[in-house]
Amino acid sequence: MQHEQINKPFFLWAHLNKLRWLSLIFVFSVLILLPFLHLYQTYVAAHAYDLLTPDQKGIYDTMEWLTSPLTDNPETDLNQLKGTTWSGTIFGLKLSDPLALVGQLAAGLSIYWPLVLAALIPAVATMIFGRFFCGWICPASLIYELNETLAGWLRRVGVPLGDRKFDRRTKYLVLGSGVIISVFLGSVAFAAVYPPAIVGREIYYAIAQGGFGAGAVFFLLTILFDLMVARRGFCRYLCPGGALYSLLGRYRLFRIKRIVETCNDCRKCNVVCEFNLDPMHDDFGQECNNCTACIAVCPTDALTFTVSIKDSPFLGPGHLGHEYRHVSHEAEHETAAAS
Amino acid sequence: MKRRHFLKRFVYSLVVIIGASLPYGMSRLLAPATRSDRNKYLRPPGALADDAAFIKACIGCGACGEVCPPRCIEFYQRSGGSQVNTPFINPEDKGCILCGYCMEVCPTNALTVTPRNEISMGIAQIDRSACYPWVDRGVCGACVSVCPLGETAIGFDFANFYRPVVQKGCVGCGLCVEVCPEPSLPIRIVEMSGSTVTPHRI
Numbered sequence: 001m002q003h004e005q006i007n008k009p010f011f012l013w014a015h016l017n018k019l020r021w022l023s024l025i026f027v028f029s030v031l032i033l034l035p036f037l038h039l040y041q042t043y044v045a046a047h048a049y050d051l052l053t054p055d056q057k058g059i060y061d062t063m064e065w066l067t068s069p070l071t072d073n074p075e076t077d078l079n080q081l082k083g084t085t086w087s088g089t090i091f092g093l094k095l096s097d098p099l100a101l102v103g104q105l106a107a108g109l110s111i112y113w114p115l116v117l118a119a120l121i122p123a124v125a126t127m128i129f130g131r132f133f134c135g136w137i138c139p140a141s142l143i144y145e146l147n148e149t150l151a152g153w154l155r156r157v158g159v160p161l162g163d164r165k166f167d168r169r170t171k172y173l174v175l176g177s178g179v180i181i182s183v184f185l186g187s188v189a190f191a192a193v194y195p196p197a198i199v200g201r202e203i204y205y206a207i208a209q210g211g212f213g214a215g216a217v218f219f220l221l222t223i224l225f226d227l228m229v230a231r232r233g234f235c236r237y238l239c240p241g242g243a244l245y246s247l248l249g250r251y252r253l254f255r256i257k258r259i260v261e262t263c264n265d266c267r268k269c270n271v272v273c274e275f276n277l278d279p280m281h282d283d284f285g286q287e288c289n290n291c292t293a294c295i296a297v298c299p300t301d302a303l304t305f306t307v308s309i310k311d312s313p314f315l316g317p318g319h320l321g322h323e324y325r326h327v328s329h330e331a332e333h334e335t336a337a338a339s
Numbered sequence: 340m341k342r343r344h345f346l347k348r349f350v351y352s353l354v355v356i357i358g359a360s361l362p363y364g365m366s367r368l369l370a371p372a373t374r375s376d377r378n379k380y381l382r383p384p385g386a387l388a389d390d391a392a393f394i395k396a397c398i399g400c401g402a403c404g405e406v407c408p409p410r411c412i413e414f415y416q417r418s419g420g421s422q423v424n425t426p427f428i429n430p431e432d433k434g435c436i437l438c439g440y441c442m443e444v445c446p447t448n449a450l451t452v453t454p455r456n457e458i459s460m461g462i463a464q465i466d467r468s469a470c471y472p473w474v475d476r477g478v479c480g481a482c483v484s485v486c487p488l489g490e491t492a493i494g495f496d497f498a499n500f501y502r503p504v505v506q507k508g509c510v511g512c513g514l515c516v517e518v519c520p521e522p523s524l525p526i527r528i529v530e531m532s533g534s535t536v537t538p539h540r541i
Contacts, residue, residue: 038405045408079406087400087446094446100398104447108395112448173359181363186391187421191399192366201401205416213416214369214423238362
């Protein structure tokens, strides 16, 4: 009973994973909504409702219904929210992916300060919260996680799917080689291989530009890689953005910490971790994206958030593991004796 | 023994480095470089004059296309090699209306805010052996009436009404190309330094 009094995590932490799913779905649906809003804007700008096809009229009416409470002048007002997670504008504030900045620096070998400012807010947030973009915002992450669920079902049915382990540090090499390739090619090479950039762009291409581009094929290949070769393989081993965020978030402030007194060594956190980290042995490292899946799954509430720039070293086996079994045995004996 | 060890490590690291650059090669293969006709692939207004510098600066976010009211900005979707995902305007599909939203939304220096009469997407060039009024096949003036910049960009020939003449103020928005009723498109957008009259060798 003593253990429950000390170190009980704040009750909301266990529900953050649901919030994370909501956030991922919200970002994805906004990415789908924005191209339709753009189409609506162009129809408004054309001032020719009668010339639209029935499909276009449907888009027009739906978007008008959606936006009419918010704005009387959709033609210009809807420009306040534009772009994708790769780079976008929110009410005049430009936000860019730090990887876009790195790619542009490498390609042009020159600094454009407005882009640095645009990438500053995400970069600072990454320094504080770690690789949170991967788990909370990345539109590709949603698809990869659903893909992972599908893989789980397929495994249950009995389809043999690969689960190879590679070196986690490969992605830093991908980041490095991307920088070098950008320098030699004279173009931002990351834009074509970085899944969140691809997903946002391809949704826009498919809805407003009349068809998917080359990135969709590349993204499909990464999904197949995840499914057939390695679980969440692209994020774990290859994503250059993940590598950059891991480096930025190395000394992040908010990290997950195991409460050794209440841990019962059940390993559920290790199994659920998308990035193949080792929460049970206090090994979160720079690649934890604070997705809180391990907090949500923990049966004894032994994982919580802490403010610290370093992980604690291995604290030893969970104390509850021992006593838990011991106590439950005793309880069984008692009930057996009572009956 | 030592040398063999070194060789092994060398080969291993080479394989890893090649594997790490595989995604980039793959994405490059999916978008093969193609020769693009300058007249059909104009850069959006306010673009850097040097096309190589433009490709270096553009991060391929697609924001310029997402704000374009006439949806004239298209992208190299499945081709273009290293310029994949960069924007272009094909005036034969849709011309630019010079609204300037794309210049405002661009997060990089690929598109910079430029006054509309200083934009340099190109200059219109008229083929005087095909344009209807120039070959006395009727009156037209569509290009002159659609031009957003007025008489500084395109006007009528002084002596012969309805024959369009491109002036030095043309910025190459391409609306005249979009609107031209002659199927062979005697008007097209060429480089800024080009001639306003299609040269013919006899």
